[in-house]
Amino acid sequence: MITQAEYFGRCYDSRTVHLLVTLVGLMTLLPFLAVQIAGAAKILSGVVDRQISYDAAVLICVASIWAYVHFGGARAVVWTDGLQGIIVAGILGISAWLFVDWAGGVSSGLDRVARAMPEKLVFNRENGPQFLDQMLSWTFAVFLFPHIFQRLFMARAPETIRRTSIISGAIMLVMMACILVMAIxxxxxxxxxxxxxxxxxxxxYRQHWREGGVILMIAVLALSMSTIDSVVLSVASLATRDTLRGQLRIDLSAATELSLARWISLALLALASLVALQGIGRDAIAPWVTLGASFCTLLLWPLIGSTWARGTAAAAIAGMAMGFVAICLARFTHLCEGLPFGFATCGFLVGGTCFLGTCLLQRQPVRS
Structure with missing residues (x-):
């Protein structure tokens, strides 16, 4: 198995590209991991009517995930993802049908939404940038997240990769459509x-079918555990293979690398649980998920460059670095206020411009 950073580093034969992809991967996965834990804890606490507090639910989730990662490792991901995805997609499909029925049908539900919040059903200055941000970031993030990209290389045959990619994409499309219907x-x-x-x-669920909420909780926790397992394993790989071996050139035995990966996984889960217990985790988690997905979009430029004759290491570096700076400025400062789009779109445009501009300015492609 090869990590995402190692793959791009080999494509460009550049340690700088390797390092930047490692850093972007970490910035992508850390907020994503924290909100995964926070979301699972909110569901667990909400389904049992706060009989389990949010703080206790976070600790339960982290302890369960640690045991799952420690004893299962990569095999836990490979053998459970497919089955869990199919089961969760089925439960979400049933839930979407129930929600439509509980709301009084399609026409009644849409009419009620239109009366309650008519401003949400049209594009305006407030919701337009958010919609564009999420469309841009999540369109590319679903296959550029390091833990998803890395799993593509677990298969031994290209045909297996193609087949599982199609199946995974179809399941993901069904799940997202069902979640959208449920939310509406x-x-x-x-x-x-x-x-x-x-x-x-x-x-x-608590209002219409309390027992069904328990089923949904079990399904979401199962899916979250598998997803978080993938994220933790990817971060451990980024730390051991890409940082210690790839950048610092430290020679590690297989046993030492495995031991370090386990300790790094434990430290990462502890850090993510602390973040989830703070205000970030208790507030709405959607903006933080979008932030992680927007960082992930930066990996589009080395991916395009790896398949384009004019793609160079300098262009990939420029696209990732300048896009990252643009996202941070637009998200955490007031310098970009007044722009007609959000931080994800800002990073996408700046990164893409720098990538293409660098490619065109270099007369001779570095790679054939």
Whole structure:
């Protein structure tokens, strides 16, 4: 198995590209991991009517995931992802149908949403940039996340990679469509009654079918554990293979690397749980997920460059570095206020411009 950073480093024969992809991967996965834990904990706490506090739910999730990672490793991901994806897609499909029925049908539900929040059904200056940010970031992030990209190289045959990519994409499309339907019709039913929008789906089950919420909780926790397992393993690989071996040139035995990876996984889960227990985890998690996905979009430029004759290491570096700076400035400062788009779009445009401009300015391609 090869890591994403190692793959791009080999494509460009550049340690700088290797290092930047490693850093971007870490910036992508850390917020994603924290919000995964926070989301699973909110579902667990909400389904049991706060009999388990949010803090206790975070600790339960982290302890379960640590055991899963420690004893399962990569095999836990390979053998469980497919089955869990199919089961969760089925549960989400049933949930989407139930939500439509509980909201009084398609026409009734959409009419209620239109009356409750008509401003959300048209593009305007407030929701337009957010919509564009999410469309851009998530369109590319679904295959550029380091833990997803890395798993492509677990298969031994290209045909297996193609087949599993098609199946995974189809399952993901079904799941996203069902979640969208659930969110729309839960909003129609519960608009204005909740303080935390992350509890919308849990509250819908709690109001109409409490036992069904337990089933949903089990499904989401199972899927979250597998996803978080993948993220933790990817970060451990980035730390051991890409940083210690790739950048620092430290020679590690297989046993030492495995031991370090386990300790790094434990430290990472502890860090993610601390973040989830802070205000970031308790607030709405969607903006932080989008931030991680926007960082992930920066990996599009080395990917395009690896298949384009004019793609160079300098162009990949420029696209990632300048895109990262643009995202941070647009998200965490006031320098980009007044722009008609959000931080993900800003990073995408700046990174793409720098990548293409560098490619065109270099007369001779570095790679054939």
């Amino acid at each position: 019709f839960a909003t129609a039913e519960l608009h204005g009654t909740l303080d935390d929008p992350d509890e919308l789906i849990v509250a819908m």
